[in-house]
Amino acid sequence: MLLEIQNVRGGYGHGDIVKGVSCSADSGDILCLVGPNGCGKTTLFRLLLGSLPTSGGSIRIDGQETKNLSPKELAKLIAYIPQYHTPVFSYTVLDVVVMGRASHFAAFDTPKEADRDAAFAALEKVNALHLANEKYTALSGGQRQLILIARAICQSAKVFVMDEPAANLDYANHQLLMEVITDLAAKGYCVVMSTHSPEHPASIGSKVLLMKEGRVAGFGTPKEVITPENLEAVYDIEMDVVTIQDRYGVSRTICLPVREPNKNPERKQRNE
Numbered sequence: 453m454l455l456e457i458q459n460v461r462g463g464y465g466h467g468d469i470v471k472g473v474s475c476s477a478d479s480g481d482i483l484c485l486v487g488p489n490g491c492g493k494t495t496l497f498r499l500l501l502g503s504l505p506t507s508g509g510s511i512r513i514d515g516q517e518t519k520n521l522s523p524k525e526l527a528k529l530i531a532y533i534p535q536y537h538t539p540v541f542s543y544t545v546l547d548v549v550v551m552g553r554a555s556h557f558a559a560f561d562t563p564k565e566a567d568r569d570a571a572f573a574a575l576e577k578v579n580a581l582h583l584a585n586e587k588y589t590a591l592s593g594g595q596r597q598l599i600l601i602a603r604a605i606c607q608s609a610k611v612f613v614m615d616e617p618a619a620n621l622d623y624a625n626h627q628l629l630m631e632v633i634t635d636l637a638a639k640g641y642c643v644v645m646s647t648h649s650p651e652h653p654a655s656i657g658s659k660v661l662l663m664k665e666g667r668v669a670g671f672g673t674p675k676e677v678i679t680p681e682n683l684e685a686v687y688d689i690e691m692d693v694v695t696i697q698d699r700y701g702v703s704r705t706i707c708l709p710v711r712e713p714n715k716n717p718e719r720k721q722r723n724e
């Protein structure tokens with residue numbers, strides 16, 4: 453197993469926010485973290501990425517206990533792909549991707565031909581080679597996400613962490629991102645992403661970790677975990693999970709908060 457998280461705990465110094473989480477994901481998996489605001493998804497990511505120390509449990513990537521690794525060693529295994537990234541300087545796309553090689557440089561090293569080759573190869577993997585000489589700051593949000601994914605590929609990481617990558621993207625960019633993430637998994641990377649849409653795991657995820665108040669409320673395949681009962685238990689509202697067929701006959705799962713018809717008669721009148 454590429455990523456093994458066992459009974460991990462941790463927080464910000466005032467007690468644990470993540471309270472004994474266990475889950476795992478392999479090469480080729482898309483592990484989606486789902487749960488209400490404040491349940492600890494980002495905190496779990498910080499523990500994974502080593503930016504917060506764990507207070508208990510273990511995290512292993514490729515068999516290596518992450519707390520025993522230096523930041524450089526860890527960066528070769530796991531990469532964070534931020535949602536927003538606005539650099540101060542107007543670097544070219546190629547420069548931004550080459551920065552992913554930083555964990556491979558010795559102190560005071562400058563990028564070499566091989567680093568630039570790795571950056572071009574990474575750009576090719578996300579179909580963005582044509583953007584190499586563009587100014588990064590002139591790209592759209594969706595294009596920037598692609599470039600940050602290329603930077604993570606360039607870092608040689610095997611596990612990619614994405615915190616709500618689809619937030620703020622329009623339908624077309626959202627669709628493009630989902631395709632890129634699926635494609636990364638097909639190439640053998642392990643993607644761990646948080647999302648407020650339980651439909652994401654149902655459409656692209658291979659595993660789901662459902663969280664509530666820092667604990668695991670469900671872990672398994674989307675079919676096992678994304679059920680009305682589980683969603684109701686974490687969100688405290690009634691939920692429906694329905695399957696429809698799109699125009700190509702592909703089954704799609706939709707999760708809907710249920711509105712009791714007679715709960716708010718005034719609103720009902722307004723809608724009629």
Ligand SMILES: Nc1ncnc2c1ncn2[C@@H]1O[C@H](COP(=O)(O)OP(=O)(O)OP(=O)(O)O)[C@@H](O)[C@H]1O
Nearest residue numbers: 464469487488489490491492493494495496646648
């Ligand atoms: N830097 C911090 N210092 C202290 N407490 C923090 C810090 N960051 C987050 N918290 C607290 O940790 C808890 C979990 O926050 P976290 O950001 O991990 O949740 P989340 O599931 O990612 O939420 P959201 O879906 O809203 O992004 C919250 O109560 C939050 O206030």
